[in-house]
Structures are given as C-alpha cells and as structure tokens.
Amino acid sequence: MPICASCGQDNPDIAKFCLACAAPLAPQAPTTEERKLITVLFTDIVGSTAKAENMDPEDVRARLAPYYVRLRTELEHFGGTVEKFIGDAVVALFGAPVAHEDDPERAVRAAFAVCRAIDELNAEDEWLDLQVRVGVNTGEALVVVGARASEGEGVASGDVMNTAARLQSAAPVDGILVGELTYVATRDAIDYSEAEPIAAKGKSEPVRVWEAVGVKDEAHKPVADAVTFVGREREAKALTEVWSTAIAEQRPALVTIVGPPGIGKSRLLAEFARRAGQEGRVHWGRCLPYGEGITYWPVTEVVKSAAGILQSDDRETIAGKLDGFLETLATDDLDELRTIAAALSNLIGIPTTPRGTYATAEISQGELHWGIRRMLQLLASREPTALIVEDLHWAEPTLLELIAYIAAEETESPLAIVCSTRPELAETSPGFLGTEGRRRTIELGTLDREQGKALLADLLGDPSLAETRFASSLIANAGGNPLFLEETVRMLRDRGLVD
Numbered sequence: 313m314p315i316c317a318s319c320g321q322d323n324p325d326i327a328k329f330c331l332a333c334a335a336p337l338a339p340q341a342p343t344t345e346e347r348k349l350i351t352v353l354f355t356d357i358v359g360s361t362a363k364a365e366n367m368d369p370e371d372v373r374a375r376l377a378p379y380y381v382r383l384r385t386e387l388e389h390f391g392g393t394v395e396k397f398i399g400d401a402v403v404a405l406f407g408a409p410v411a412h413e414d415d416p417e418r419a420v421r422a423a424f425a426v427c428r429a430i431d432e433l434n435a436e437d438e439w440l441d442l443q444v445r446v447g448v449n450t451g452e453a454l455v456v457v458g459a460r461a462s463e464g465e466g467v468a469s470g471d472v473m474n475t476a477a478r479l480q481s482a483a484p485v486d487g488i489l490v491g492e493l494t495y496v497a498t499r500d501a502i503d504y505s506e507a508e509p510i511a512a513k514g515k516s517e518p519v520r521v522w523e524a525v526g527v528k529d530e531a532h533k534p535v536a537d538a539v540t541f542v543g544r545e546r547e548a549k550a551l552t553e554v555w556s557t558a559i560a561e562q563r564p565a566l567v568t569i570v571g572p573p574g575i576g577k578s579r580l581l582a583e584f585a586r587r588a589g590q591e592g593r594v595h596w597g598r599c600l601p602y603g604e605g606i607t608y609w610p611v612t613e614v615v616k617s618a619a620g621i622l623q624s625d626d627r628e629t630i631a632g633k634l635d636g637f638l639e640t641l642a643t644d645d646l647d648e649l650r651t652i653a654a655a656l657s658n659l660i661g662i663p664t665t666p667r668g669t670y671a672t673a674e675i676s677q678g679e680l681h682w683g684i685r686r687m688l689q690l691l692a693s694r695e696p697t698a699l700i701v702e703d704l705h706w707a708e709p710t711l712l713e714l715i716a717y718i719a720a721e722e723t724e725s726p727l728a729i730v731c732s733t734r735p736e737l738a739e740t741s742p743g744f745l746g747t748e749g750r751r752r753t754i755e756l757g758t759l760d761r762e763q764g765k766a767l768l769a770d771l772l773g774d775p776s777l778a779e780t781r782f783a784s785s786l787i788a789n790a791g792g793n794p795l796f797l798e799e800t801v802r803m804l805r806d807r808g809l810v811d
C-alpha cells in the first residue's frame with residue numbers, strides 16, 4: 313500500500329493521490345539496486361497508539377502534524393532523508409541517496425536534535441505530551457538507485473533496517489540506542505554508555521548496543537599525541553619558516569596544508585602549535601560541516617579562546633569577559649574599539665557590550681571583517697600570534713575571503729594563519745590555494761615504508777612485531793595513511809588479536 317511521504321497516510325494500491333492530503337503518490341519504484349553502507353535512524357512515539365485509541369483520528373492527525381514537520385526539518389538539517397512513515401514511526405536514512413563521509417555521526421547528532429525538538433514541542437503545547445525512542449544503526453543495505461523518497465518510494469532494504477527498528481523499540485524513553493558499527497564510527501565524537509545486549513530477530517547471539525548520552529564538547533582540542541610523531545621533517549620545517557618570517561618581518565603570512573583525510577594534517581598542526589607556543593600565542597578554530605551560524609565558527613572559537621570565554625559561561629559572564637578582553641587591546645582609538653566591539657559581540661551572538669554603541673544587527677560585512685582583522689592585529693602586536701584554522705574544505709566562501717583579506721594586510725603584525733584542508737578545496741575554491749606573495753601551500757603525502765613501520769611499532773607497543781610479514785602487509789594496506797594504520801590496529805585490539 314503506498315504510504316504518503318507528506319503525511320504518512322496509507323493509501324489503497326490504485327490511488328495516484330493521497331486520500332488524506334492530496335499529495336501525488338509515487339509511481340512504481342525503479343529496479344536498479346546497489347549495496348551501500350548506510351545509517352538508519354528509526355524513531356517512534358512511545359505509547360501513541362494507546363493514547364490515540366480514545367481520540368478522534370482527526371485530532372490524532374492534528375496532534376502529530378507539527379511533530380512530523382519538525383522531525384523532517386531536523387533530519388534534513390543533518391543531511392538525512394526521510395524514507396518513510398510507518399504509523400507514528402519515522403525512518404530516515406543517512407548515506408543514501410546522498411552519502412557523506414560522516415553519515416553515522418550525522419545520524420546520531422540528528423537523533424539528539426530529534427529529542428531536543430520533542431522537548432521543545434512539548435513545552436510549546438503541553439497537550440502534545442510526546443515521548444520518543446530512537447534507534448540508530450549502521451550497516452549494508454540494498455539501495456534502489458534513483459528512488460525518490462520525497463515521493464514515497466522505498467530507498468533501502470536489508471537487515472540494517474530491521475535492526476534499527478529493534479534498537480528503537482529497546483531504547484529508553486526519550487533515549488537513543490545505537491548498534492555496534494554506529495558506535496565504532498562515532499565514539500570519538502559522541503559519549504556512550506554500553507547497555508544490556510538485546511535479542512534481535514534472526515540473530516542467534518544477543519546484539520551489543522550502546523546508549524548515546526551526549527555529544528562531546530565542541531571546543532576544539534588538538535589531536536591526542538599519545539603516539540610518537542613520525543616523519544614530516546620537511547613540512548614541519550616549512551611551517552617553522554613561515555612562522556619565523558612572520559615574526560622577523562612583522563607581517564602576516566598564510567599557509568595551507570593540503571591532504572586527504574587521516575593523512576596527518578591536524579597532527580602536524582599540533583606539533584607546530586607546540587613549538588610556536590614557545591614564542592607566541594596560538595589560537596585554534598575549525599570549520600564545521602553543517603549546522604546553523606557556522607560561517608564564522610572558527611573565528612568565533614578564536615575570539616572565545618582569546619577572551620577566555622568558556623562553553624559553560626552564561627550571557628552575562630560572556631559580555632563581561634568580552635569587555636575585559638577589549639580593555640586589553642592596545643589601542644586608544646575609541647571608534648576603532650567600537651567597531652571591534654560590535655564585530656565581536658556579533659560573532660559571539662550577544663547584545664552589544666557596554667563599550668559598543670552599535671546595535672548588533674546593524675553592522676555590515678565590511679565592518680565585521682575590518683573589526684576582526686583589527687582585533688587580530690592588536691593581538692599580534694602584543695605577542696606573535698598563530699591562528700590555526702582547520703578543515704577549510706568546509707569553509708564558506710565568506711570565511712575564505714576573510715582569511716585572504718587578513719593575510720593581505722600590510723600593517724605591521726607578526727600574525728601567521730595556518731590552515732588545513734582536504735584536497736577538494738582546490739576544486740571548490742581554486743583561487744584560495746597558491747604560493748604567490750606571502751601565501752604558501754604545503755601538500756601532505758603518505759608516510760613512507762620506514763615511517764609506517766615506526767608508527768606501527770609505536771601503535772603495537774612492540775618494535776619486533778613491526779618487523780613481521782603481517783606488519784608489512786598492514787602497512788601496505790594502509791597505503792602510508794596514519795589514520796588507516798591506527799584504525800587497523802584498533803580493530804585488531806578490539807577483537808583481541810593483538811594486546
């Protein structure tokens with residue numbers, strides 16, 4: 313029976329339009345299929361049928377309409393596709409038809425957003441009194457190529473879907489339960505507690521499950537450096553040179569490290585930051601792949617770090633700290649300070665601080681960029697400053713413009729902007745990467761065999777193991793990518809194959 317993608321109504325097979333809302337129903341689904349790794353989010357209302365029994369169906373529909381609209385918005389915001397409605401349940405897919413490299417994390421973040429949205433809906437209308445359970449599961453599915461979920465066509469099928477439904481039904485009320493692959497793919501970004509394994513249809517063994525309890529702190533932390541830093545002498549030297557030149561010539565410099573995921577950009581930056589921190593101040597910011605108000609996110613992080621603003625600070629404390637920070641900037645020019653104050657309070661999203669007379673909304677982009685640049689110059693005039701901006705492949709053009717604008721400034725300031733990006737930036741913003749003037753690009757390639765061996769020895773904690781044939785094939789498979797090596801060793805360790 314065709315289910316309406318707009319309102320969830322079941323319709324008779326011959327219907328071309330939905331009986332409830334008149335939306336066009338999908339024609340027969342195309343038949344080409346492919347196997348894909350997807351993440352399924354399954355959410356259902358707790359006890360809805362019991363409540364609905366005593367209510368007029370019209371009332372039930374009216375009660376749930378805002379819920380469906382809100383859920384679809386949240387899920388799509390994170391790049392998910394609503395695949396279908398089954399009664400009150402909603403099934404969304406991440407990874408099909410559109411795939412992102414971080415689909416499991418998107419799905420779990422979307423699950424938190426769903427829970428928050430339910431809280432908000434309940435607060436707006438007590439009568440709703442909704443409670444949900446969410447299951448998230450990652451696995452291989454058979455995906456129909458070209459299926460139009462928006463028109464009610466089924467997109468994916470497979471065990472991963474059934475298990476997602478099972479996880480949902482076992483989840484705590486207003487809680488999120490995830491399967492093993494989702495857990496493994498997201499444990500660096502999400503906090504979990506392991507829950508009681510559950511029995512699932514068609515599985516002889518109970519399935520291991522985890523409850524998602526929170527998103528780890530967004531504040532940027534440089535990558536952990538438990539493992540010894542290997543190789544990269546040439547690139548580290550190039551970075552040091554850029555830094556030393558910025559200091560010696562008192563001029564801004566821009567350098568961008570380009571390389572594929574996991575190759576070691578962040579790690580190289582962490583090493584650079586450690587050394588640069590001995591001579592000056594280092595601030596970190598990174599671009600985010602999705603979310604609201606992300607255009608200037610890295611700059612916001614930098615301002616927060618420079619002003620000592622914490623994630624947990626309330627608005628009053630933030631305004632106070634921003635004021636204190638402005639006091640420390642070495643300028644007596646009140647006009648200048650006012651523009652900087654307006655720019656920074658705009659970035660942080662608080663009403664103008666007492667020293668700024670601008671209303672936050674009134675500032676133009678030109679003033680905003682000027683204010684940010686001037687603030688950075690003043691910071692750098694106090695002590696040499698390195699600004700690390702990570703993951704530019706996610707940056708919006710406006711941020712790239714701002715970075716180029718800051719770096720092109722001739723005013724005296726020992727300011728090095730050190731960025732990282734995956735190679736796709738060369739396609740999306742070819743003008744940004746270059747080597748003219750004070751702008752440089754450093755390509756980060758794979759580790760060579762000896763370096764791979766050294767990293768493996770450290771990861772395994774046993775140099776003799778790194779000499780074995782098994783180790784050579786591990787290194788060959790990882791292709792000189794340190795993240796792949798780490799992940800392989802972690803997997804072997806998880807399965808008890810190495811200590």
Ligand SMILES: Nc1ncnc2c1ncn2[C@@H]1O[C@H](COP(=O)(O)OP(=O)(O)OP(=O)(O)O)[C@@H](O)[C@H]1O
Nearest residue numbers: 535540541542572573574575576577578579794795
């Ligand atoms: N030279 C190195 N020596 C030792 N470990 C390294 C080295 N380079 C990278 N690693 C380790 O490999 C992993 C991946 O590196 P990193 O996070 O720096 O990659 P990345 O290029 O920033 O990837 P992404 O594009 O996903 O941000 C990290 O755990 C890091 O500590």
Ligand SMILES: [Mg+2]
Nearest residue numbers: 577578579702
């Ligand atoms: Mg990185």
